[in-house]
Amino acid sequence: MRPRPTGSAHSGLGEWLLQRVTAVYMGVFVLYFVLRFAIAPIDVYAAWKVWFASVAVRIGFALFFASALLHSWVGMRSVFMDYVKPMWLRFVVQLVTATVLLILALWVAQILLGNT
Amino acid sequence: MEHISKRPVYLNLFKIRLPIGGVVSILHRVTGVFLVLLLPPAIYLLQQSLQSAATFESTVRILGSLPGRALLLIVTWMFVQHLYSGIRHLLLDVDIGVERTTARRSAWLTLVVSVVTLLLIGLWMT
Numbered sequence: 001m002r003p004r005p006t007g008s009a010h011s012g013l014g015e016w017l018l019q020r021v022t023a024v025y026m027g028v029f030v031l032y033f034v035l036r037f038a039i040a041p042i043d044v045y046a047a048w049k050v051w052f053a054s055v056a057v058r059i060g061f062a063l064f065f066a067s068a069l070l071h072s073w074v075g076m077r078s079v080f081m082d083y084v085k086p087m088w089l090r091f092v093v094q095l096v097t098a099t100v101l102l103i104l105a106l107w108v109a110q111i112l113l114g115n116t
Numbered sequence: 117m118e119h120i121s122k123r124p125v126y127l128n129l130f131k132i133r134l135p136i137g138g139v140v141s142i143l144h145r146v147t148g149v150f151l152v153l154l155l156p157p158a159i160y161l162l163q164q165s166l167q168s169a170a171t172f173e174s175t176v177r178i179l180g181s182l183p184g185r186a187l188l189l190i191v192t193w194m195f196v197q198h199l200y201s202g203i204r205h206l207l208l209d210v211d212i213g214v215e216r217t218t219a220r221r222s223a224w225l226t227l228v229v230s231v232v233t234l235l236l237i238g239l240w241m242t
Contacts, residue, residue: 023202045172072152079145104155111163
């Protein structure tokens with residue numbers, strides 16, 4: 001098999017699509033969330049816990065945060081590619097960003113999988 | 117790279133007339149970066165709200181306080197501005213509103229609608 005050059009012609013399209021799919025999901029989720037709480041506000045802890053205990057809600061949140069973190073990665077990367085010119089510095093800021101986003105993902109997972 | 121850096125550069129920021137599409141595009145980026153920075157505090161608040169009745173109460177109190185509500189309004193504006201210019205982006209992707217006057221109008225529209233949304237939410241909050 002012929003080795004593929006590192007920047008495949010494909011990779012840009014994947015990010016482009018990812019950015020849009022995650023955007024649409026977040027838009028729909030936030031719309032649902034806002035409407036849900038505008039119609040029937042929850043202001044008691046017990047009710048909030050009950051709502052959040054539902055598997056569907058947790059999956060909804062999990063997909064939302066996954067979308068937000070992936071969307072952040074693609075967005076921040078394109079900002080860095082435009083404004084951070086020295087390659088070593090771009091590498092450093094991208095590494096830091098990726099690490100922070102991964103930590104946030106673990107944190108969210110801890111909350112969503114928690115026995116709350 | 118030497119020859120690139122030696123090219124003459126004209127970059128007088130006060131003389132650049134950025135078209136409205138450019139302004140909205142930059143706002144999309146700036147609001148996007150701020151929204152990324154807001155992810156950790158948002159996750160923290162979610163965690164606090166779920167931890168115990170006491171932390172739930174204090175989260176509600178923080179968000180309901182005057183600085184809390186002011187911050188929420190700013191965040192809301194950043195979010196809806198990013199959302200509306202993002203929707204404009206998606207429409208441009210599928211060739212809707214690509215024509216220059218339409219594109220300029222839709223750029224203005226994102227600003228107008230985001231401010232209107234902000235005012236409505238501000239009214240609803242008070």
